[in-house]
Amino acid sequence: xxxxxxxxxxxxxxxxxxxxxxxxxxxxxxxxxxxxxxxxxxxxxxxxxxxxxxxxxxxxxxxxxxxxxxxxxxxxxxxxxxxxxxxxxxxxxxxxxxxxxxxxxxxxxxxxxxxxxxxxxxxxxxxxxxxxxxxxxxxxxxxxxxxxxxxx
Numbered sequence: 189x190x191x192x193x194x195x196x197x198x199x200x201x202x203x204x205x206x207x208x209x210x211x212x213x214x215x216x217x218x219x220x221x222x223x224x225x226x227x228x229x230x231x232x233x234x235x236x237x238x239x240x241x242x243x244x245x246x247x248x249x250x251x252x253x254x255x256x257x258x259x260x261x262x263x264x265x266x267x268x269x270x271x272x273x274x275x276x277x278x279x280x281x282x283x284x285x286x287x288x289x290x291x292x293x294x295x296x297x298x299x300x301x302x303x304x305x306x307x308x309x310x311x312x313x314x315x316x317x318x319x320x321x322x323x324x325x326x327x328x329x330x331x332x333x334x335x336x337x338x339x340x
Contacts, residue, residue: 192226192236193271195313196244196263200225203309204239210285210307210317212276215239221257235273265312272304272316274323282307282317301338302326 197203204215204225213229218238227237243259275282279295282305286293292308302325304316318326328334 190271191234192238193269194238194240194246195267195269195309196240196242196265197310197313198242198265199310200239200241204237206285206289207237207239207309210275210277210282211237211273229275237271237273265310267313270314270316272318272326274318274320274326276320277317279305279319282319301329 195203200223201215204227207213207227208215211227211229213227215225215227218224218226218240221240221244223241224244225239227239229235242265243261243263245258245260245263246255247258249255283293286307290311292306292311294306295303296306297303302318303322304318304326305322307315307317309315329338
């Protein structure tokens with residue numbers, strides 16, 4: 189189970205507030221890295237999304253030291269990193285929020301297995317949002333016996 193992910197965007201506070209709206213949760217300043225935010229939907233899994241300024245990178249620490257924060261001046265904002273997240277919001281709510289923000293939102297079918305809402309934060313970072321019906325599709329497809337059939 190993935191409990192939290194981190195992303196970097198141009199306007200962390202605004203993106204965190206919009207994500208909190210979509211996730212029916214709340215955004216908080218992320219004290220370990222000023223200018224960053226943490227979004228929690230307050231689910232039973234402790235799910236969270238860390239939202240960092242665009243140029244932020246996590247770097248390994250030296251020796252026994254934990255990771256450190258660095259800045260990459262040449263970040264494009266595009267990344268292969270994304271997450272599929274079950275949400276309690278409807279497709280209509282997701283589309284309305286995306287339209288209001290000017291962000292790309294598109295319902296997609298992933299290889300005839302399950303549907304997702306591509307929700308493009310600032311039109312650069314994709315989250316696959318799964319409404320309750322989409323979550324049910326995803327969970328059916330990812331049952332062990334179905335995964336073994338699909339990948340064998």
